[in-house]
Amino acid sequence: MTAPPVTAPNTVPVTALPTNSGARNGRAAWIMLASGWSANQFSALLGAYRSHLGLTESTVTGLFAVYVVGLIPALLLAGPLADRRGRRPVALTALALNVLSTVFLMAGGAWGGTWLLLPGRFLTGVSAGALLAAGSAWIKELSGSPRRSGLFVSAGFATGGLVAACIARWAPWPMVTAYVPHLVLGALAGSLALAAPETGGSLPVHGCEAAREDAGHRFRRTVLPLAPWVFAAPTIGFVTLPSTLHSGLVLTGVATAVVPGTGLLTARRAPATPAASLLVVAVGTAIAAVAAATANEPLALLAAIVLGAGYGLALTHGLTRTAALAPPHRLARWTAWFWTVAYLGMFTPYVLTLLGHVTTTPVLLTAVTLAALAHAGFVLRKGREQ
Known part of the structure; x- marks a missing residue:
């Protein structure tokens, strides 16, 4: 009861x-x-x-x-x-x-x-x-x-x-x-x-302490590690790429709209899993690397669309899992933690700019692609083990 x-x-x-x-x-x-x-x-x-x-x-x-x-x-x-x-x-x-x-x-x-x-x-x-x-x-x-x-x-x-x-x-x-x-x-x-x-x-409802600790462990282990990709993907699409290609004001505005717009459509239609989110982000950054290497604006726009889809999947999964795991009296607190870690991903363009003194943007975007693929592989392996 x-x-x-x-x-x-x-x-x-x-x-x-x-x-x-x-x-x-x-x-x-x-x-x-x-x-x-x-x-x-x-x-x-x-x-x-x-x-x-x-x-x-x-x-x-x-x-x-x-x-x-x-x-x-x-x-x-x-x-x-x-x-x-x-x-x-x-x-x-x-x-x-x-x-x-x-x-x-x-x-x-x-x-x-x-x-x-x-x-x-x-x-x-x-x-x-x-x-x-x-x-x-x-x-x-x-x-x-x-x-x-x-x-x-x-x-x-x-x-x-x-x-x-x-x-x-x-x-x-x-x-x-x-x-x-x-x-x-x-x-x-x-x-x-x-x-x-x-x-x-809401006030705390007394229940199984072990269950609450398990929920917190799963939140920290599965939701928070995915969170930085939520904004790492879109900022690459509408900050890093337009800056690299020296796009004009209107094209920059289009990229700013296309990325979250695609995320909105994806979040409404597609089922969200962490592995799918990461794989889509990896495809987007791979296309972005080619677009940056060739200075191809249509290809950059395609990369922005794919990165937007990855953003939508990651955001939907993060909010859904946070709501499922959080105790009712801590829902706002856990949601705040998720958004906080997600916003750390907004520093991605600045990190890429700093590292741009060491190597080129296409090489850095390739490294981001490999990181997303590695994270996806880790998620899939952990899923098979459970």
Whole structure:
């Protein structure tokens, strides 16, 4: 006989949600779309910041990196906070910060002030981290689907970068107007999420300690090692390849959209296993190596598509397994750990750039291919042993 769910005051257990509330509560997932949009709208404008504001390469790199500086601590703090205080207040506060970060970026673009761009990017990272931790757990409990938050984040990654790049290319005042869609999206997402109830704040349910320890061991041993590939794959597709081939603003924006867009389609349609994820990433990096060696942009676009598929598979598997293994009262915390390790993969382009002084990009991408194949072989061997 199982114990009934124990919840903190002023929360609604997942099992107590009305059966007809799925569509209404599922609309809260739009906050994850806003999070993904805010992250990639800036990435697609890196070239424009260089040309319009005259920012140096080191300044642009610093603006990109400060996002991660804000994101990782926010993930690690927001996960436990959402488990203790509830998902809803943390997620809605993070969304408000997400919109505020875009206001800072717009002001920085209007007045050409790096001193405004820096806090804008930092707040983008903080708000995105809190949304990924609290929002992912909240959306999973509201919808019953651990992959829904990943689908909406991927949709935001895909559309935010492409829309921002197109606006920056053809609209007036690009460093301001490119951010307007996110303000509208953030306001819409917030209005939809306000109608969704709280689901978290669960108290620990006493059970088998050995089972909980086994779940934690499997999470650390199988889920976390795969996590860095989640963002290593897409950043190779829309950062390393465009930089190596010196692609223009629009093509860079297309790559920024194609990678997560393919991931979104793959996550919706294909079954996700760690070995399949790694094998697809290996194929993508192999194609990327050839594209970098031959300076072939169509081949680079194909590599971006395949890498996007690998990203979608890895993300779907990671979120699904995390939700399956995590105790209910620690879901946000474990989800935050998964996202934190996943974001370490975003440093891949910088590692490749540093190692570029030693050898060529095609050689480095070949090494990444071999690493993905070796990891896939390890996963398959461990699977046969169990």
